[in-house]
Amino acid sequence: MDRCKPVDLSSSQRPVFLPNERLLASQGPVGLYDGKEKSVQHQEGVGYLTSHRVIYVDSKDPRKNSVQLELASIKSIDTYAGFLSRSPKITLYLDNSRPSFPSSSADSESSSSLPTKVLGTWHCPICSFQNTEDLEKCQLCGVPKPANIQVITPISTTSSPKSVEADANACPICTFINHPSMVRCEMCDSEIGKTPTPSTLSEPGNASPISITPPPEDGKGDEPYIKIAFRAGGYTTWLPNLKSALATKAWEQKVEPEVERPVASSRGVGISAIQERIEKTRLDAAETLTDAFKDLDGLMAKAAEMVKLAESITTKISKEPQGSGTSENDTLALNTYLMELGISNPVTRDSTGSSYHQELARELADFLVPILERQGGMKSLADVYCLFNRARGVALISPEDLYKSSCQFDTLHLPVRLKRYESGLLVIQSLNLSDDRVAQRIANHVKQYGPLTAMRIAELENLALPVAVEQLYMTEAKGLLCRDASSAGITFFENLFLQNQQVASQ
Numbered sequence: 410m411d412r413c414k415p416v417d418l419s420s421s422q423r424p425v426f427l428p429n430e431r432l433l434a435s436q437g438p439v440g441l442y443d444g445k446e447k448s449v450q451h452q453e454g455v456g457y458l459t460s461h462r463v464i465y466v467d468s469k470d471p472r473k474n475s476v477q478l479e480l481a482s483i484k485s486i487d488t489y490a491g492f493l494s495r496s497p498k499i500t501l502y503l504d505n506s507r508p509s510f511p512s513s514s515a516d517s518e519s520s521s522s523l524p525t526k527v528l529g530t531w532h533c534p535i536c537s538f539q540n541t542e543d544l545e546k547c548q549l550c551g552v553p554k555p556a557n558i559q560v561i562t563p564i565s566t567t568s569s570p571k572s573v574e575a576d577a578n579a580c581p582i583c584t585f586i587n588h589p590s591m592v593r594c595e596m597c598d599s600e601i602g603k604t605p606t607p608s609t610l611s612e613p614g615n616a617s618p619i620s621i622t623p624p625p626e627d628g629k630g631d632e633p634y635i636k637i638a639f640r641a642g643g644y645t646t647w648l649p650n651l652k653s654a655l656a657t658k659a660w661e662q663k664v665e666p667e668v669e670r671p672v673a674s675s676r677g678v679g680i681s682a683i684q685e686r687i688e689k690t691r692l693d694a695a696e697t698l699t700d701a702f703k704d705l706d707g708l709m710a711k712a713a714e715m716v717k718l719a720e721s722i723t724t725k726i727s728k729e730p731q732g733s734g735t736s737e738n739d740t741l742a743l744n745t746y747l748m749e750l751g752i753s754n755p756v757t758r759d760s761t762g763s764s765y766h767q768e769l770a771r772e773l774a775d776f777l778v779p780i781l782e783r784q785g786g787m788k789s790l791a792d793v794y795c796l797f798n799r800a801r802g803v804a805l806i807s808p809e810d811l812y813k814s815s816c817q818f819d820t821l822h823l824p825v826r827l828k829r830y831e832s833g834l835l836v837i838q839s840l841n842l843s844d845d846r847v848a849q850r851i852a853n854h855v856k857q858y859g860p861l862t863a864m865r866i867a868e869l870e871n872l873a874l875p876v877a878v879e880q881l882y883m884t885e886a887k888g889l890l891c892r893d894a895s896s897a898g899i900t901f902f903e904n905l906f907l908q909n910q911q912v913a914s915q
Contacts, residue, residue: 413476421774433650434458436643442636460659494551497644529560755804770817786842790835852889
């Protein structure tokens, strides 16, 4: 795995994509092979295929074991569709001319200081397939490893006579490892020890032509290669996308840097020159907005430019001093629009397959974390549905998909969680936002502003009215507030009984 590099991950353990990089497919669980051998640290994870990279995110220790491989370093590919219990695989042959990278510092230290452990082998009593001693089931037929089976430990790393004998009994047609006493293959009934010629295989007189493709175990000479094993499908989705990405070579398309347009022969200085440049920037921004909103195609083509413009406007707003003429409500509204501008690589069923809801949950967490930090740490599921679909553009999701992906937050250890109140209201809140913290914050508002209604709490906390009502009832249940129900509505007061009791106890 020396050709792979560590990968940067987001808070939801998804890879951070490069500029102009598109997500083509994702699938889990997958495993990696370093040549012929399994990479022990990379056997259970999610594989991402983008226009620039192949990314493996480990499920057990994503920060340490996740790696990436640039598509530019792939020379050619080979495939194996799987057979019986053997999973489908895609072999990536790497270019020797490109430099190699250590996968991690820990791996490089261990590989330089410790010798490689050679695993023993055991033969399946049913199909005589030769398995490594770390496998509990036969790789070929799936029969469990007997408790009293003899494990053959090789003396050195070179091929032992036993392995040579096993190779000598391999079928030249279907590569099935037969018992040493067999003369004909138990699988396809071909003669063992006779190497078939192309003419023999294509003879019209053959009664049963064999179409079994042997797995690419030996590679192509001395070329380094990495294999991706698909444990639960996704092979048919990955293969055409990988071929298309290698043919397109999107990594060779250089991202043109944003060049400032020269100001037309104006060498003025002072306030007038600054005002002129500001006015020109405003006109350019207005022209960009006008072009982008002409039609849907224009908006899609201008998406990247719109995102850059939104980021620059957000930066200017954050640096703008108080009392500069822009109202607080206008600034908040503009921040909301810019925050909902869009998601560059939305997760879809076509690109993720069986792991759709898990990947959708990670994308949703990445989208919600900055929003919750700015808006009180809690949003109702209905509000999240509107915000998330607006950001995804045309790649809309159903309420059922949103709920199923939200239920994956705890399983995937993401920084947000789904909470259900006693009334049945569903909200998504930050992981560090506890009920005690919310109750104390509501009680502080009542102490500062006096008796408050649910409408006033919703304004202060920037929450939906149903969420504010639930928070007030929860604070009341903890004994921090008491209510006054009248014809004008319900008003919440500070619980003076609790305060007097605390004073008396002191």
